[in-house]
Amino acid sequence: MAHDIQIVTEAELRAAVGLDLTTIGIIEQAFAALAKGGVVMPPILSMDLHAANGEVDVKTAYIPGFDGFAIKVSPGFFDNPKLGLPSLNGLMILFSAKTGLVEALFLDNGYLTDIRTAAAGAVAARQLAPAHVETAGVIGTGVQARLQMQAAHLVRPFARVLVHGRDMDKARACAADLARALGITAEATADPAALVAESQLVVTTTPARTPVLKADWLHPGLHITAMGSDQTGKTEIEPAALMAADAYICDRVSQCEVSGELEAALASGLWTKGTPAELGEVIIGAKPGRTSPDAITICDLTGTGVQDTAIATHVRARFGNAGTIIRA
Amino acid sequence: MAHDIQIVTEAELRAAVGLDLTTIGIIEQAFAALAKGGVVMPPILSMDLHAANGEVDVKTAYIPGFDGFAIKVSPGFFDNPKLGLPSLNGLMILFSAKTGLVEALFLDNGYLTDIRTAAAGAVAARQLAPAHVETAGVIGTGVQARLQMQAAHLVRPFARVLVHGRDMDKARACAADLARALGITAEATADPAALVAESQLVVTTTPARTPVLKADWLHPGLHITAMGSDQTGKTEIEPAALMAADAYICDRVSQCEVSGELEAALASGLWTKGTPAELGEVIIGAKPGRTSPDAITICDLTGTGVQDTAIATHVRARFGNAGTIIRA
Missing domain, CATH: 3.40.50.720 (NAD(P)-binding Rossmann-like Domain)
Structure with missing residues (x-):
């Protein structure tokens, strides 16, 4: 059954979501949820691509009470700079935690990972x-x-x-x-x-x-x-x-x-x-x-996957229906 | 660095890719590659969501000689029929095997999984x-x-x-x-x-x-x-x-x-x-x-993940630049 999927690019994300105390607070809450129990966070799927001098990680987590969960794919291809490309890329997919339907694709090339990773550092410093x-x-x-x-x-x-x-x-x-x-x-x-x-x-x-x-x-x-x-x-x-x-x-x-x-x-x-x-x-x-x-x-x-789910659901809430909507 | 990503919907995929001897041959070659060595196929990432009566699987594989690799996300949410929605959904992401950049998103709601799964049955029957x-x-x-x-x-x-x-x-x-x-x-x-x-x-x-x-x-x-x-x-x-x-x-x-x-x-x-x-x-x-x-x-x-990489690279080759192109 076709449904609407929101697609947001790195440029759109950079314009709207930054590193601030709100983001830090959201990542802090995600870590708290991890400690409170009920979170489902499977081991990271990690694929080492020797032949291409690359690696790919997939992270996810389900947090009770969050209406979505993210799956984040992070490729790192370390010969890319020779081609004038960044080593790190990737995207986040946000799914409904109730139906499993794809709700949004954040084509962030790793930007949201950068933000949620830095926010975790701030949480560690604050604590x-x-x-x-x-x-x-x-x-x-x-x-x-x-x-x-x-x-x-x-x-x-x-x-x-x-x-x-x-x-x-x-x-x-x-x-x-x-x-x-x-x-x-x-x-x-x-x-x-x-x-x-x-x-x-x-x-x-x-x-x-x-x-x-x-x-x-x-x-x-x-x-x-x-x-x-x-x-x-x-x-x-x-x-x-x-x-x-x-x-x-x-x-x-x-x-x-x-x-x-x-x-x-x-x-x-x-x-x-x-x-x-x-x-x-x-x-x-x-x-x-x-x-x-x-x-x-x-x-x-x-x-951790909880950081990805937390930042993705935060972005989704902030974005409303901006970006490109594709019915698929 | 922004690059073009091809986005193809289930309806577009259904119109263009079916279950035929070509698809069966491609899946057969993928299994052969798995036996020949050099394939990187990590264990399936599997997340069990008891609270939502759901599960999510993530599969992937890198096949030497293929210019792309797929990551396939398959959510199954078994209360969906009560909501008038199908239990199974999901999408495939095709990455460049050289740079790790996202090349295509197949918003197939599980259609390509259906096809590659049936094709594997045909391979088993043929063999x-x-x-x-x-x-x-x-x-x-x-x-x-x-x-x-x-x-x-x-x-x-x-x-x-x-x-x-x-x-x-x-x-x-x-x-x-x-x-x-x-x-x-x-x-x-x-x-x-x-x-x-x-x-x-x-x-x-x-x-x-x-x-x-x-x-x-x-x-x-x-x-x-x-x-x-x-x-x-x-x-x-x-x-x-x-x-x-x-x-x-x-x-x-x-x-x-x-x-x-x-x-x-x-x-x-x-x-x-x-x-x-x-x-x-x-x-x-x-x-x-x-x-x-x-x-x-x-x-x-x-x-197996090799089936996903095989069907996704096949679809990509068949599609050229059809679908929606988003620069992200």
């Missing part, structure tokens, strides 16, 4: 970072380096940001962009240890396969969000740091075990603290997060 | 049924009961078809439709044992959770295709029948173990013949299928 952050640091110089700092600044309005990357030119460009976007002091640094030493909030945003942040660098009153690792074999934080922190919090334990920082910590035998808390459990108060200003906290974000 | 089939039987009275018989008739032009279902009215309606579509004798029967006894080719098309076809009913020169079971807990064929058959062939062993007929046979401990052959291995001659006219063969179809 776990010290109340006062003077200096924030970011390791990595890509899209998420910029968005994570912009998102964190909405909840911890720091006065200064430090940027580290292997390529100093890229680090300087990222710092310049952040200075302009946030109206604050921004500096590129070649020394990640100094960056961590001077920061109260650090976000790692790299696809590293060997740690970029050492356990020795931890200091009282530090919060770290590691958001780059999302595939088996990737790791940004030395396993010993997870044990040394007062609290190590996962977005989803079952994902962090196989594709987050916990993977390497378990493989090395260093992790002996049992099942970590999840971010949603901290949000609803079921598990402790930061317990003192001097505590050291780490949040491991691998990206 | 495994006796060379001469006088009478074919189908258990089940839904869309696939009709399509499976139409597909099988293209490769084994039987003169008579028998239809069994729990509801005799539906069985009679299905038989009437088949008589009209195929121009042959079609009869509804209340006795599935008699249906099997009189048939050389039987297809089971039910969502049964207790077997609808007994091992005692097997007879020389019989081929059975079981295509209804596609979820853990579903079973159509008595486990003893799998052992009693001369050949039991899976579309994909790893899927049949968890959601096909092999699941119950393994759980009961009855299956002791090791790893079954796959349909693709029979197609390329790597494993035997039917070895004599009197042999008893069973093919277990759970539905």
Whole structure:
């Protein structure tokens, strides 16, 4: 039976949906729902395409009380820049949670993923970072380096940001962009240890396969969000740091075990603290997060289907019947 | 970077793509590719939505040499008929196998799945049924009961078809439709044992959770295709029948173990013949299928991502730039 499907392009989405406290609040509620139970979130479907130097992830989640659920497809094809194309693409499909009918297609080329990922970083900062952050640091110089700092600044309005990357030119460009976007002091640094030493909030945003942040660098009153690792074999934080922190919090334990920082910590035998808390459990108060200003906290974000369902239903509500309607 | 995406509706697809020997050949080639190696086909992402009496499956596969790969999303919401809506829906997304960019959206509401599923039944019949089939039987009275018989008739032009279902009215309606579509004798029967006894080719098309076809009913020169079971807990064929058959062939062993007929046979401990052959291995001659006219063969179809990639790339090639183009 034919029904109307709303199709919205990246340009239309960019014009209408941004990174703001509303979006952050919606992503926070999604994590809370995950902790409250009733959410159905199957393991990520992940397809590794060696022959094409690519990978594809499919994420989804059903959240009780939400009238839709999203299925998000994220291809990453890493030879694309040679062709003048971005590596990351994809789309989100919004289904009715009552009938399973396709309601909307968000042809976002990964934009909504960028937004919901940065929003999760802000949720982690709001829940776990010290109340006062003077200096924030970011390791990595890509899209998420910029968005994570912009998102964190909405909840911890720091006065200064430090940027580290292997390529100093890229680090300087990222710092310049952040200075302009946030109206604050921004500096590129070649020394990640100094960056961590001077920061109260650090976000790692790299696809590293060997740690970029050492356990020795931890200091009282530090919060770290590691958001780059999302595939088996990737790791940004030395396993010993997870044990040394007062609290190590996962977005989803079952994902962090196989594709987050916990993977390497378990493989090395260093992790002996049992099942970590999840971010949603901290949000609803079921598990402790930061317990003192001097505590050291780490949040491991691998990206969850609840974020996709939350952002997609938010966009749908905001859009009404805009975009192109196709009867199919 | 914005690029063109082709959007094709169910009505446009129905007008252009049908169940024919071309489609059957394409699905046969997809199974052959699966056996030749190099295919990447991750486990099905399956989400069970108890609260909505629904389920969602996501399938995909990358086939070397194909310039695209499909991701297929199939929601099944079983309270929909109460709302005047079909239970099954969904869409296929075709991605470039080189760049991962979305190339086409087939808003087919499950139509392409119907076609590629029936085509797989025809491949099984062509590979495994006796060379001469006088009478074919189908258990089940839904869309696939009709399509499976139409597909099988293209490769084994039987003169008579028998239809069994729990509801005799539906069985009679299905038989009437088949008589009209195929121009042959079609009869509804209340006795599935008699249906099997009189048939050389039987297809089971039910969502049964207790077997609808007994091992005692097997007879020389019989081929059975079981295509209804596609979820853990579903079973159509008595486990003893799998052992009693001369050949039991899976579309994909790893899927049949968890959601096909092999699941119950393994759980009961009855299956002791090791790893079954796959349909693709029979197609390329790597494993035997039917070895004599009197042999008893069973093919277990759970539905594979290679079928989706094969039908989607076929449709794309046939369509050129028809449908609606959206720049996103």
